[in-house]
Amino acid sequence: MSEALKTTNEERQVLDQAQLRRALIRIAHEILESNPGNTGVNLVGIHTRGVPLAERIAGFIEEIGGRAPSIGQLDIGLYRDDLSRRGRPLMHQTIIPVPLEHQTVILVDDVLFTGRTVRAAMDALNDFGRPRQIRLAVLIDRGHRELPITANYVGKNIPSSLEEQVNVRLEESDGIDQVVLADKGNR
Amino acid sequence: MTTTSRTGIPGTRPNESSLTLRRHVLDLDDFSRDEIEEVLKNTDVMREVLGREIRKIPTLRGKTIFTLFYEASTRTRASFEEAGKIMSADVINVSAGGSSVEKGESLYDTALTLQAMRADMIVIRHSDSGAPYFLARHLDAPVINAGDGAHAHPTQALLDLFTIKNHLGKIEGKKVAIVGDILYSRVVRSNLWGLTKMGAQVTVCAPPTLVPPDFLAGFPEEHAFSNLQVTTRVEEALEGADVVMALRLQLERQKSGHLPSLREYARMYGISTQRMKLANSGALVMHPGPMNEGIEIDADVAHGAASVIEEQVTNGVAVRMALLYSLI
Amino acid sequence: MRTLIIKGGQVIDPKNGLNKTADVLIEDGSIIGVDAGVNKNGAEIIDAKGKVVCPGFIDLHCHLREPGFEYKETIATGTLAAARGGFTTVCAMPNTDPVADSRAIVDFVLAKAADQGVVRVLPIGAVTKESKGTELAELGELADAQVVGFSDDGHPVRDANIMRQALLYASSIGLPVINHCEVKSISAGGHMNEGWVATRLGLKGIPNSAEAIMVARDIELAELTGGHVHIAHASTKGTIDMVRRAKESGINVTCEVTPHHLTITDEAIMGHGHDGDPYGQLKDDAYDPNAKVSPPLRARADVEAMVSALKEGVIDLIATDHAPHGTVDKQTTFADAANGISNLETALGSLMSLVHLKNIDLEGVIEKLTVAPARLLGRDDIGSLSPGTPADVTIIDTEAEWVVETSQFASKGKNTPLAGATMRGKAETTIYNGRIVT
Numbered sequence: 001m002s003e004a005l006k007t008t009n010e011e012r013q014v015l016d017q018a019q020l021r022r023a024l025i026r027i028a029h030e031i032l033e034s035n036p037g038n039t040g041v042n043l044v045g046i047h048t049r050g051v052p053l054a055e056r057i058a059g060f061i062e063e064i065g066g067r068a069p070s071i072g073q074l075d076i077g078l079y080r081d082d083l084s085r086r087g088r089p090l091m092h093q094t095i096i097p098v099p100l101e102h103q104t105v106i107l108v109d110d111v112l113f114t115g116r117t118v119r120a121a122m123d124a125l126n127d128f129g130r131p132r133q134i135r136l137a138v139l140i141d142r143g144h145r146e147l148p149i150t151a152n153y154v155g156k157n158i159p160s161s162l163e164e165q166v167n168v169r170l171e172e173s174d175g176i177d178q179v180v181l182a183d184k185g186n187r
Numbered sequence: 188m189t190t191t192s193r194t195g196i197p198g199t200r201p202n203e204s205s206l207t208l209r210r211h212v213l214d215l216d217d218f219s220r221d222e223i224e225e226v227l228k229n230t231d232v233m234r235e236v237l238g239r240e241i242r243k244i245p246t247l248r249g250k251t252i253f254t255l256f257y258e259a260s261t262r263t264r265a266s267f268e269e270a271g272k273i274m275s276a277d278v279i280n281v282s283a284g285g286s287s288v289e290k291g292e293s294l295y296d297t298a299l300t301l302q303a304m305r306a307d308m309i310v311i312r313h314s315d316s317g318a319p320y321f322l323a324r325h326l327d328a329p330v331i332n333a334g335d336g337a338h339a340h341p342t343q344a345l346l347d348l349f350t351i352k353n354h355l356g357k358i359e360g361k362k363v364a365i366v367g368d369i370l371y372s373r374v375v376r377s378n379l380w381g382l383t384k385m386g387a388q389v390t391v392c393a394p395p396t397l398v399p400p401d402f403l404a405g406f407p408e409e410h411a412f413s414n415l416q417v418t419t420r421v422e423e424a425l426e427g428a429d430v431v432m433a434l435r436l437q438l439e440r441q442k443s444g445h446l447p448s449l450r451e452y453a454r455m456y457g458i459s460t461q462r463m464k465l466a467n468s469g470a471l472v473m474h475p476g477p478m479n480e481g482i483e484i485d486a487d488v489a490h491g492a493a494s495v496i497e498e499q500v501t502n503g504v505a506v507r508m509a510l511l512y513s514l515i
Numbered sequence: 516m517r518t519l520i521i522k523g524g525q526v527i528d529p530k531n532g533l534n535k536t537a538d539v540l541i542e543d544g545s546i547i548g549v550d551a552g553v554n555k556n557g558a559e560i561i562d563a564k565g566k567v568v569c570p571g572f573i574d575l576h577c578h579l580r581e582p583g584f585e586y587k588e589t590i591a592t593g594t595l596a597a598a599r600g601g602f603t604t605v606c607a608m609p610n611t612d613p614v615a616d617s618r619a620i621v622d623f624v625l626a627k628a629a630d631q632g633v634v635r636v637l638p639i640g641a642v643t644k645e646s647k648g649t650e651l652a653e654l655g656e657l658a659d660a661q662v663v664g665f666s667d668d669g670h671p672v673r674d675a676n677i678m679r680q681a682l683l684y685a686s687s688i689g690l691p692v693i694n695h696c697e698v699k700s701i702s703a704g705g706h707m708n709e710g711w712v713a714t715r716l717g718l719k720g721i722p723n724s725a726e727a728i729m730v731a732r733d734i735e736l737a738e739l740t741g742g743h744v745h746i747a748h749a750s751t752k753g754t755i756d757m758v759r760r761a762k763e764s765g766i767n768v769t770c771e772v773t774p775h776h777l778t779i780t781d782e783a784i785m786g787h788g789h790d791g792d793p794y795g796q797l798k799d800d801a802y803d804p805n806a807k808v809s810p811p812l813r814a815r816a817d818v819e820a821m822v823s824a825l826k827e828g829v830i831d832l833i834a835t836d837h838a839p840h841g842t843v844d845k846q847t848t849f850a851d852a853a854n855g856i857s858n859l860e861t862a863l864g865s866l867m868s869l870v871h872l873k874n875i876d877l878e879g880v881i882e883k884l885t886v887a888p889a890r891l892l893g894r895d896d897i898g899s900l901s902p903g904t905p906a907d908v909t910i911i912d913t914e915a916e917w918v919v920e921t922s923q924f925a926s927k928g929k930n931t932p933l934a935g936a937t938m939r940g941k942a943e944t945t946i947y948n949g950r951i952v953t
Contacts, residue, residue, distance in 0.1 A: 048202070075232065077246075077512075078232075078236070078244045078245075078246045078274075078512070079244065079245060079246070080246075088203060088204045088207050088513075089202055089203055089204065090202055090203065090204055090225065090228070091204075091228065091229045091232045091512075092232065093231060093232055093235060094232065094235050095235075123245065127239065127241060127243070127244065128239070211799065213797070213799070214796075214797065216794075216795075216796040216797060217796035217797070293843070293846070293847055294847055294848060294851075295846045295847060313848065314850075315848035315849065315850040315851060316716055316717035316718050316802070316848075316849065316850065317716065317717075317718070317801060317802030317848055317849045317850075318848045320797070320799050320800075320801050320802050321802065321847070321848050323799035324799050324800065335717070336717050336718070336850070337717035337718070337719070338716060338717025338718075339717065373717060376717060399713075399714040400709065400710075400714075400720075400722075401710060401711040401714050402714065410794045411794040412794060
């Protein structure tokens with residue numbers, strides 16, 4: 001069921017709670033499939049919504065028989081190439097619980113857009129050692145890449161225009177699980 | 188250019204930094220509690236960076252920070268320099284000795300030069316109170332006060348706040364005793380703003396010659412410092428304290444007639460193991476450094492289990508990184 | 516014969532007890548008379564309807580800086596600034612370079628004033644050689660050179676014995692010793708008034724006692740010697756109390772107050788952007804070096820005491836202590852900045868604020884700016900509109916609103932904490948010796 005539901009005048013729901021859950025379960029399966037030795041992976045969520053997403057995916061991996069991944073969290077504020085003062089987000093703690101040297105790391109974020117966040121996240125990861133492999137899992141890929149970056153695991157592709165924005169809302173941070181498309185300037 | 192606190196202004200969303208519209212760090216008087224909380228939170232983020240094997244992040248690549256020290260300083264200057272370098276900024280140190288500053292170049296001329304060199308940030312330490320305000324008036328770049336005369340030392344106060352919060356979990360309601368040269372101490376003035384805003388109970392203690400006359404008179408209810416306790420008896424200050432902060436005693440206070448002798452000061456106001464028994468168990472011992480061991484603080488207290496003095500230095504780097512991040 | 520008639524103004528001449536609408540007749544540079552309905556063929560007429568017409572002001576205390584500090588002020592620019600402010604006589608302090616401690620320097624000042632000054636300049640001679648406070652200057656010769664008093668202004672006469680001898684010596688000549696009262700061992704290192712503002716700003720304070728202790732000493736010495744001591748720029752309540760008691764016991768002591776010590780408190784140093792809350796936040800306009808002056812701007816209680824002492828009459832006169840400085844002297848940190856306010860052009864505006872607030876009446880202000888300083892100088896020929904005296908006249912528009920724009924100052928000194936302030940009342944026309952200067 002991919003029919004977009006109208007939630008408000010300006011917003012179109014593109015994923016509801018059940019769909020969002022299924023998308024994450026699918027990502028968990030794909031991660032397991034691409035890790036045949038079941039040697040364990042390391043999930044690193046990108047602040048802010050990548051962190052709860054990483055936790056949920058880790059939960060699903062365990063549920064479906066995988067080894068519990070390590071879960072880290074990464075704030076990329078210190079690595080941005082577009083540091084501007086206005087509207088700068090709050091900083092968060094970066095926590096990398098295990099050494100990443102020679103490990104497979106899967107970055108987790110909510111939306112893949114220009115690719116700049118991911119670029120900054122890869123720079124940040126490298127300061128914690130040299131992983132064997134970095135992969136990328138995103139809930140939504142909305143296109144419009146400005147850098148040669150692609151995701152290995154995608155919950156849903158949502159073609160969007162630059163006049164729109166994709167808002168991911170999660171129980172943990174927003175009190176509801178849903179993804180909506182909205183006109184710009186409306187959050 | 189104003190330094191008005193912007194908490195709650197339209198356009199600042201809940202998840203956005205409350206510091207984004209701040210231009211300078213001149214003192215803590217114009218910091219809101221939210222801003223202080225955010226700096227302390229960001230300091231914690233920076234401490235993680237300091238704990239890494241490779242302490243280098245690219246945040247301020249291509250930015251130039253000038254540190255202007257018109258007064259001797261080791262730790263503050265080094266702390267700013269380290270903070271800037273860890274964040275990949277170019278840090279250029281200008282100190283009074285050996286530069287044109289020594290040849291009588293005016294602060295105004297120096298300011299114009301830095302402006303022409305497109306400084307992204309100026310850090311200034313000056314023996315004249317208000318010198319950072321002078322620079323802020325004449326420069327476009329953000330100015331951080333690294334200590335001006337007897338007026339303010341906001342980055343020291345922030346690192347003190349961080350250290351207290353880090354150890355005691357919170358600042359609100361904690362009893363903080365500050366003992367030493369209250370009259371000439373910029374550390375105290377900034378700490379009073381910070382601690383008061385964060386809800387601490389502050390007592391300052393000094394010989395009567397080293398207390399500002401209007402402090403001794405007490406504060407009316409409507410003043411920001413109305414809850415400040417002022418005493419000339421160190422035992423009274425230390426009673427039940429959660430934090431004991433000793434201040435550096437400038438040795439020239441004896442010559443200027445403020446004190447009979449350093450020996451007498453040590454005897455009457457020095458923080459000793461014996462006196463620390465008056466404080467709460469687990470009370471922190473702090474000192475902004477550099478210490479005169481045996482005068483304002485005994486060596487066994489300064490290096491004892493309750494002392495967080497070394498850690499203050501480490502936290503100083505993290506606090507300054509947090510400020511550089513927020514201001515550039 | 517050149518005739519000038521100032522018509523229809525409210526003529527205030529405290530010396531002659533005049534306060535009425537009348538015309539002032541001036542011929543050949545002298546006052547002929549004050550009367551209603553004066554007419555004369557061929558006379559130049561100045562319409563002063565709705566304005567106040569009074570004797571030209573006399574400033575007992577100002578710094579013209581020449582010779583030596585021409586970058587701060589010259590006799591030409593200083594006297595023009597005086598005229599703009601309504602002053603027709605200024606007494607020039609001797610702290611020039613070289614110090615006016617000899618006839619040569621005094622002669623130079625007088626010659627320069629005759630040549631380039633646009634109002635009357637009366638020099639004050641130094642008390643001690645180079646104002647160093649150690650040996651008396653040649654006071655007799657200075658008196659012969661027409662000085663009107665002696666002062667080491669800027670430096671107090673710190674040695675009590677020298678002050679004693681100076682008072683004795685000057686009394687035989689019949690001239691006052693004007694002392695800048697400040698005990699330097701207490702004020703040393705201080706840059707502003709001691710009090711909560713100084714604490715707030717982390718600036719070392721100068722307590723009121725620094726002034727009062729020397730005032731007490733000088734009063735004792737005036738009593739001892741019978742000399743006339745004039746306390747320059749009194750700024751504290753303690754000074755006023757002592758001067759009052761001394762006057763009551765018949766001691767020959769007088770004192771002056773400046774417009775800024777009557778109207779501005781030390782809170783001005785916190786900047787225009789300060790919200791008035793003692794412990795409110797500072798903005799980047801704090802530490803205004805233009806509010807640095809000696810003696811320092813005092814606390815509210817002292818400023819209020821100065822106003823009431825002026826009303827009461829304990830304060831003899833108002834003097835500006837006009838202290839112009841170059842940009843380099845002030846464009847620096849507060850501690851490093853020079854002391855002084857460029858005052859001649861804002862003095863009346865400041866004093867008018869007290870008049871508008873009904874703190875003091877206009878007649879009282881004019882008295883303290885005209886006949887009072889004339890009396891101290893022992894001059895009958897200035898400070899009034901008496902017939903036969905030089906026609907020094909100031910016409911005041913008491914309601915004119917204007918903004919203090921230092922770039923428009925005639926003075927080279929742009930140093931004033933009042934820059935940008937709106938004032939009500941200014942000298943519209945200044946006539947010196949029968950000629951319209953501004």
